[in-house]
Amino acid sequence: xxxxxxxxxxxxxxxxxxxxxxxxxxxxxxxxxxxxxxxxxxxxxxxxxxxxxxxxxxxxxxxxxxxxxxxxxxxxxxxxxxxxxxxxxxxxxxxxxxxxxxxxxxxxxxxxxxxxxxxxxxxxxxxxxxxxxxxxxxxxxxxxxxxxxxxxxxxxxxxxxxxxxxxxxxxxxxxxxxxxxxxxxxxxxxxxxxxxxxxxxxxxxxxxxxxxxxxxxxxxxxxxxxxxxxxxxxxxxxxxxxxxxxxxxxxxxxxxxxxxxxxxxxxxxxxxxxxxxxxxxxxxxxxxxxxxxxxxxxxxxxxxxxxxxxxxxxxxxxxxxxxxxxxxxxxxxxxxxxxxxxxxxxxxxxxxxxxxxxxxxxxxxxxxxxxxxxxxxxxxxxxxxxxxxxxxxxxxxxxxxxxxxxxxxxxxxxxxxxxxxxxxxxxxxxxxxxxxxxxxxxxxxxxxxxxxxxxxxxxxxxxxxxxxxxxxxxxxxxxxxxxxxxxxxxxxxxxxxxxxxxxxxxxxxxxxxxxxxxxxxxxxxxxxxxxxxxxxxxxxxxxxxxxxxxxxxxxxxxxxxxxxxxxxxxxxxxxxxxxxxxxxxxxxxxxxxxxxxxxxxxxxxxxxxxxxxxxxxxxxxxxxxxxxxxxxxxxxxxxxxxxxxxxxxxxxxxxxxxxxxxxxxxxxxxxxxxxxxxxxxxxxxxxxxxxxxxxxxxxxxxxxxxxxxxxxxxxxxxxxxxxxxxxxxxxxxxxxxxxxxx
Amino acid sequence: xxxxxxxxxxxxxxxxxxxxxxxxxxxxxxxxxxxxxxxxxxxxxxxxxxxxxxxxxxxxxxxxxxxxxxxxxxxxxxxxxxxxxxxxxxxxxxxxxxxxxxxxxxxxxxxxxxxxxxxxxxxxxxxxxxxxxxxxxxxxxxxxxxxxxxxxx
Numbered sequence: 001x002x003x004x005x006x007x008x009x010x011x012x013x014x015x016x017x018x019x020x021x022x023x024x025x026x027x028x029x030x031x032x033x034x035x036x037x038x039x040x041x042x043x044x045x046x047x048x049x050x051x052x053x054x055x056x057x058x059x060x061x062x063x064x065x066x067x068x069x070x071x072x073x074x075x076x077x078x079x080x081x082x083x084x085x086x087x088x089x090x091x092x093x094x095x096x097x098x099x100x101x102x103x104x105x106x107x108x109x110x111x112x113x114x115x116x117x118x119x120x121x122x123x124x125x126x127x128x129x130x131x132x133x134x135x136x137x138x139x140x141x142x143x144x145x146x147x148x149x150x151x152x153x154x155x156x157x158x159x160x161x162x163x164x165x166x167x168x169x170x171x172x173x174x175x176x177x178x179x180x181x182x183x184x185x186x187x188x189x190x191x192x193x194x195x196x197x198x199x200x201x202x203x204x205x206x207x208x209x210x211x212x213x214x215x216x217x218x219x220x221x222x223x224x225x226x227x228x229x230x231x232x233x234x235x236x237x238x239x240x241x242x243x244x245x246x247x248x249x250x251x252x253x254x255x256x257x258x259x260x261x262x263x264x265x266x267x268x269x270x271x272x273x274x275x276x277x278x279x280x281x282x283x284x285x286x287x288x289x290x291x292x293x294x295x296x297x298x299x300x301x302x303x304x305x306x307x308x309x310x311x312x313x314x315x316x317x318x319x320x321x322x323x324x325x326x327x328x329x330x331x332x333x334x335x336x337x338x339x340x341x342x343x344x345x346x347x348x349x350x351x352x353x354x355x356x357x358x359x360x361x362x363x364x365x366x367x368x369x370x371x372x373x374x375x376x377x378x379x380x381x382x383x384x385x386x387x388x389x390x391x392x393x394x395x396x397x398x399x400x401x402x403x404x405x406x407x408x409x410x411x412x413x414x415x416x417x418x419x420x421x422x423x424x425x426x427x428x429x430x431x432x433x434x435x436x437x438x439x440x441x442x443x444x445x446x447x448x449x450x451x452x453x454x455x456x457x458x459x460x461x462x463x464x465x466x467x468x469x470x471x472x473x474x475x476x477x478x479x480x481x482x483x484x485x486x487x488x489x490x491x492x493x494x495x496x497x498x499x500x501x502x503x504x505x506x507x508x509x510x511x512x513x514x515x516x517x518x519x520x521x522x523x524x525x526x527x528x529x530x531x532x533x534x535x536x537x538x539x540x541x542x543x544x545x546x547x548x549x550x551x552x553x554x555x556x557x558x559x560x561x562x563x564x565x566x567x568x569x570x571x572x573x574x575x576x577x578x579x580x581x582x583x584x585x586x587x588x589x590x591x592x593x594x595x596x597x598x599x600x601x602x603x604x605x606x607x608x609x610x611x612x613x614x615x616x617x618x619x620x621x622x623x624x625x626x627x628x629x630x631x632x633x634x635x636x637x638x639x640x641x642x643x644x645x646x647x648x649x650x651x652x653x654x655x656x657x658x659x660x661x662x663x664x665x666x667x668x669x670x671x672x673x674x675x676x677x678x679x680x681x682x683x684x685x686x687x688x689x690x691x692x693x694x695x696x697x698x699x700x701x702x703x704x705x706x707x708x709x710x711x712x713x714x715x716x717x718x719x720x721x722x723x724x725x726x727x728x729x730x731x732x733x734x735x736x737x738x739x740x741x742x
Numbered sequence: 743x744x745x746x747x748x749x750x751x752x753x754x755x756x757x758x759x760x761x762x763x764x765x766x767x768x769x770x771x772x773x774x775x776x777x778x779x780x781x782x783x784x785x786x787x788x789x790x791x792x793x794x795x796x797x798x799x800x801x802x803x804x805x806x807x808x809x810x811x812x813x814x815x816x817x818x819x820x821x822x823x824x825x826x827x828x829x830x831x832x833x834x835x836x837x838x839x840x841x842x843x844x845x846x847x848x849x850x851x852x853x854x855x856x857x858x859x860x861x862x863x864x865x866x867x868x869x870x871x872x873x874x875x876x877x878x879x880x881x882x883x884x885x886x887x888x889x890x891x892x893x894x895x
Contacts, residue, residue, distance in 0.1 A: 202836045209841035210832045211824035212777015212817030216842060219776040227771075252743055252760050291780075292767040293760070364781050364789060364842040364876045413779075413842030414876050445782045635836050639879065643839055646878035669786035669874065677870045680880035 015130055016040050016053075017137065017178045024060040025174035027134050028053030031126045057086060057134060063158050063171035065090065066098045080204045081632045082123055088196040089131030089189060092158040092170070099204040120632060121601055121695045132186045134177075141177035142168045191630060191691045200635035205411065215411040217368050217382035218442065225370070225438045226255055228431050229294035231284040231301050232451045235662030236512045239308040240282040248286055248300040253293030256435060257301065258285050263430040267397040274393065276482055277453050277513055278423040281308070285431055291442050309511045311662035314357070314457075317481060320508045321459040324479035325353065330504035333490035334562070337500035339465075342473035346465030350539050354462070354528035355723045357656040358481075359455035359517055360664070362674065365413020366448040371428035372438035377404045378429065379438075383412035383419055390422040394429045417516035421453050446667040454657060455517030456481035456510075460528040464536055465500075471536070471551070473500040476529070480507050482514045485521040491562040492522075492598055493570070494529075497551040512659065518647065519699035522599040524724065526703030527652060527710055530595040534711045535720060544594055545578055565598035572688055573625045577605035580686050581623035591617070593711025595704040602700035603627040603688075606645065608681075608708035610716045612735050617716040619649055619681045619709055627688035628695045634687075640697040642683040648705025650675025656725045673727075746806045750775065751819025757806075765809060766790045766801040769816060777817035777845045781874070788873030791846040791853075792816050798853035817845035820852060828852040831890035839877035847873050851887045855894050863888065 015029035018041040028041035030053050039052035048056055048068065056068040067083040083099045135155055142160040143150035145168070152163040158170045191197075208215055233239070245257035261282035268275050284301055288294035343349060369382035371394075378400060384390055384407070391405040412419055428441045443451070458480040465473035474494055478484055484505035495501055517523060537544040552574075555567040574596050577583070586592060589611055596605040609621040622645050631637050654673040658665045666672040710721045719732040726733065743758050748765075750773060757772045764783075769775040769792070778801055781789030785800040792801045793815035820826045828851050838844045847870065854869040855861070861869070866887045875883065 200836075202833060203838055203841075205841065206833050206836060206838065207824055209838050209844050210829040210848060211820075212775070212845045214776045216779075218780065221774070221776075290759075290763075290767060290771040292763050292771065296760075296762070362876055364779070364787070364840065364874065366780065412840060414840045416876075445784075639836065639839055639882065642881050643878040646880060647876075650878065668784055669782045670784055674874050674876070675878065675880075676872075676874060677880050677884070678867050680878060683881060 014126060015133060015182055017182065018043055019175060019178040020045065020058065024058055024171075025178040027057040027059075027130065029056075029126065029130045030054050031123050057090070057130070059134070059138075059170050059174050061171045061174065063169045064096055064098065065092050065158070065170075066100060068100050078120065080201055080636055081120055082127060083204075084196050084201055084632055085124065085127040086131040088194055089128045090135050091155040094196050094199075094201060096158060121693070124693050128188050129186065132188050133182060136183050136186045137177040137180050138170050138173055140180055140183065141173040145173065145176065197630065197632050198634065201633045202635065216365050216413050217370070217410040218365055218413070220370050220381050220410055220440065222370075222372070222438050225440055226287050226289065226435070227291045227294045228428070228439050228441045229286050229288070229291075229298040229444070230427060230441060230447065231286070231298055231303055232447060233279055233281045233283070233305060235305075235311055236279070236510075236659075237307055237309040237311055237662045238281060238305040240284070241304040241306050243284050243304065244302040245284070247302075248297040251293065251297045251300060253289040254286060254297045255289065256287040257297075258287065258431070258434050259283070260285055260427065260430045260434060263397050263433065264426055267393060267426070270396065271393070277421045277515060278426065279451075279513070283427075287431070287435055287437075287439065294442070295444055307662075312510055312512060313660050313662075314658040317457050317508075317510070317659070318355075321355075321457065321479040321481070324506040324508060325459055325461045325477055327506070330477065330506045331484070333485070333503040333505055334495060335502045336495075336498075339473045339475050339500045339502045342467070342500035343463070343465045343475075346467050346472060348466040348539065349463060350466075350532075350536050351461065351463040352532055352535065353722060354460045354524075354531065356458050356524040357658065357724065358457050358512070358514075359651060359655050360449045360452045360657050360672070361414070361416040361418035361454075361517060362449065362672070363412070363414030363416060363418055366445055367418070367424040367443040368441060369422075369424045369428040370438065370440045371425075371432035373398065373429060373432040373436070377406055379406050379408070380425060380429065381408040381410060382425070382428075383410050383415070384422050384425060385412070385415050385419040386422060390425040393422070393426060397426060398429060398433055416518045417455075417520065418453060420516055423453065445669070449657070449667045449672065450664050452664075453513045453515040455520075455523070456483070456514040458521070458524055460525065462528065462532045464532070466540055469540065471498055471540075474498040474502070476503045478503070478505040480505070481510045481512070483507060485525070488562065488564055489521055489525070489599075491564065493555075493565055494551055496555040496557065496560055496563045498554075511662075519599060519702045522597070522703040523648070523651075524706075526595065526597045526599070527706035527724065530597065530704065530707035531710045531720065531722075534594070534714065545574065545583065548574060548596060564601070565603065569603045569627045569688070570596060570598060573603045573605040573627050576686055576688065577607055577623060577625040580625060580684070581607035581609070583607060590620075591712050591716035593708045593713065593715060595707040595711065597700075597704040597707070599703055600698075600700040601695040602697065604700050604704050606701070606704040606708040608705075608712040610709070610712040612716060615735055616733050617713050617735065619653075619679075619712070621682040621684065622649065622705060622708060623684045623686070624701055625686045625688065626697070626701065627690070628697055628700075629690065629692035630694045631687050632694055637687075637697050638685055641685050641701045644697070644699065644701035645683045645705045646675060646680045648702040649681060649709055650679070652706030652709055652724050652726060653679070654725050654727055656728065748806065748809065748814060749812070750814045751816060759806070761807065762805060764802050765792070765804040765806065765814070768806065769801060775816050775818050779842055779845055781843065781846070786874075787843070787846075788850055789843045789846040791849040791873070793849060793853050796853060796856060798850050817849060820848065826852060827893040828855065828887070828890040831886040831893065834889060835882045835886040837879050837882040837886050839879050843873060843875050847875065847883055851883075851890065855887070855891055859891065859894055861887075861891055866891075
């Protein structure tokens with residue numbers, strides 16, 4: 001297997017260098033697209049231009065290397081891992097590398113996104129080539145100075161050595177190197193020679209986090225900044241009629257009470273694509289000198305709302321989704337063979353329906369954003385996964401040029417998909433535009449949970465047909481609120497493994513705002529499908545592992561380009577999980593559940609170990625086997641995996657947001673249950689060692705966790721769980737009395 | 743608005759705020775000590791944990807009257823150079839993912855270890871159960887508190 005890149009870059013097209021006025025060399029490069037032909041990195045660091053270059057490396061006269069990492073950091077670790085890849089090929093010691101969040105200039109903004117576990121996967125080739133190209137330029141400069149051939153020089157830890165044993169540091173030659181042509185066709189390292197990739201590196205912000213330094217959006221402050229708390233519609237489908245702010249205005253610290261909504265509606269009229277993400281109603285905003293005063297005064301505003309559209313409820317959604325599954329309004333996403341015929345000819349049929357609720361994201365840092373709209377420019381700052389998209393929308397909403405928008409990314413107190421949308425950015429901009437002051441919008445926890453862009457409720461109905469001991473037909477139907485599975489998901493396993501295969505989707509348009517939530521769709525689909533296979537194996541009296549391996553034997557990705565998962569890699573994670581989890585060899589009191597899954601380009605197998613305590617099943621441990629290709633930073637990777645697994649266990653056990661009369665019935669952590677320390681199982685992780693290109697880890701270990709738990713609970717209690725959260729059906733979590741006595 | 747004297751991280755500060763202002767917002771908005779985080783405002787998540795005369799308390803649910811005459815320690819004042827054994831253990835284990843809840847976790851852990859220098863893993867789980875980590879870095883929190891326990895004087 002080789003580490004050769006799949007994409008051919010022209011180095012000249014995606015990277016350029018310049019000498020810095022203050023000394024040193026600046027390399028600007030663009031991870032995803034070619035730079036403009038005339039673009040050049042600036043000679044002054046304050047002028048970093050993220051429109052043409054989305055990342056920069058500075059090599060100072062003293063040899064220290066600063067990498068300006070542009071990707072938004074939401075806790076997924078890219079601020080550490082992406083610079084590690086550059087440093088590896090540049091051949092500098094990791095301890096000599098400083099990482100800074102890319103700062104944005106007033107003319108431009110970044111084009112980077114945090115989402116879909118894609119930062120590392122997409123950055124892999126360009127990051128390596130950038131590091132390697134820069135190193136080659138430094139070597140060429142040193143070789144020219146010595147009058148020797150560059151090929152006789154070697155590099156280690158930022159020091160260039162020639163055949164005679166003479167040495168020059170990177171800092172010694174940066175001046176000359178910056179003036180050289182950018183070379184083409186530089187050699188990349190072999191994985192066996194890696195010194196940084198594959199070694200543990202701590203989070204680059206760890207000291208700041210552990211000492212409470214300002215890093216997050218909520219910590220952002222400028223002189224003269226005021227605070228805004230927003231009175232939002234109390235239910236989805238509500239519209240503002242009138243309000244009385246007399247009492248609020250008399251409260252200490254209250255500067256103003258205004259109404260917003262017109263600008264957002266103007267934007268929605270122009271760009272309806274955002275309409276499922278933000279309420280078009282007017283909202284009342286309290287502007288105050290402090291956060292507390294704004295939050296307090298908000299409660300004193302008397303508001304009259306009216307019902308503009310239907311007040312929806314969980315009970316209705318439940319019925320609507322079932323009706324959709326029973327109905328005929330499907331869109332077919334993939335169809336192989338003839339399921340109708342195969343079901344008609346089947347000896348046995350298994351059909352099951354799985355149900356999931358709405359989920360809030362519950363980022364620990366509630367939504368917030370800073371805006372300062374002036375005649376000259378628009379300054380925005382805060383936690384956002386999609387800075388470029390939001391800057392563009394703000395420009396459109398305020399009728400400004402995109403170049404007037406300056407967006408500063410702060411570290412994010414979690415994202416999980418919620419910070420893809422940036423409805424709060426639009427709010428902040430509309431408020432600042434109205435009051436002509438720098439302002440920070442702060443959501444209370446209640447605002448955050450009640451005005452979410454939720455994971456939608458979904459139901460899956462899966463049906464399989466068996467003939468002569470073989471699975472001959474598979475039909476997956478999805479009924480979802482607002483939107484359906486997309487991209488390659490209909491082509492995930494078991495697509496390709498069963499001759500007659502069909503995936504159909506249907507949706508119901510709700511006025512409740514919904515969107516992506518960590519591992520969209522698969523976060524629930526994995527549990528449904530893997531519970532189904534477990535039950536199918538039981539019906540067919542097959543070994544659960546062997547059945548999966550046999551199905552994978554039938555998959556031929558080389559004959560179907562839509563199939564992106566690798567049956568070979570999948571079989572490998574299954575085999576290793578069987579071995580490492582002690583599958584089938586555990587003492588009787590440990591009940592195990594097995595899942596294998598592919599999403600976000602990563603192959604995963606998980607085994608849950610469940611024990612009975614006080615008559616109820618308890619998840620004690622998850623063994624997780626991951627094939628994500630080359631592991632850049634094992635320390636960070638393990639953190640993502642453990643977090644993803646426990647998050648998956650927690651939400652499948654406890655997560656649920658219900659609606660009554662258009663509003664959520666929970667709005668804070670006293671009535672919404674999150675997994676906590678004592679419920680968190682031990683997670684044991686094993687990586688498949690290979691030299692394949694790396695994939696992301698922010699999402700792929702979450703989806704299988706719920707399935708592993710459900711399958712282990714079945715083993716422990718005899719009950720199949722068809723509804724999430726599992727605590728919703730406590731009667732199914734009881735172990736039959738005879739089992740306890742026995 | 744009334745004036746209050748409060749003792750934070752060894753220094754005496756004067757603030758001018760309404761009497762119902764929670765200590766959390768006094769620290770964040772009036773004293774620029776933003777290491778203490780807002781998470782829920784009702785004492786359920788632990789992100790705002792501080793020490794009041796050495797005891798871990800939720801600053802979102804404390805008024806200035808309740809801390810009158812008492813000494814407050816925030817994450818910024820836990821140690822002079824960020825080298826408290828709990829902070830050191832946090833770095834060693836590389837606990838955080840997003841990092842937002844971690845100041846509260848560190849403050850809960852450090853107050854707990856002051857009174858329980860030799861905890862079992864069960865004790866640690868019980869002590870840390872009140873602090874939510876949305877990224878679910880629970881395994882590493884547990885590990886770091888156990889390491890810190892070893893290194894506490």
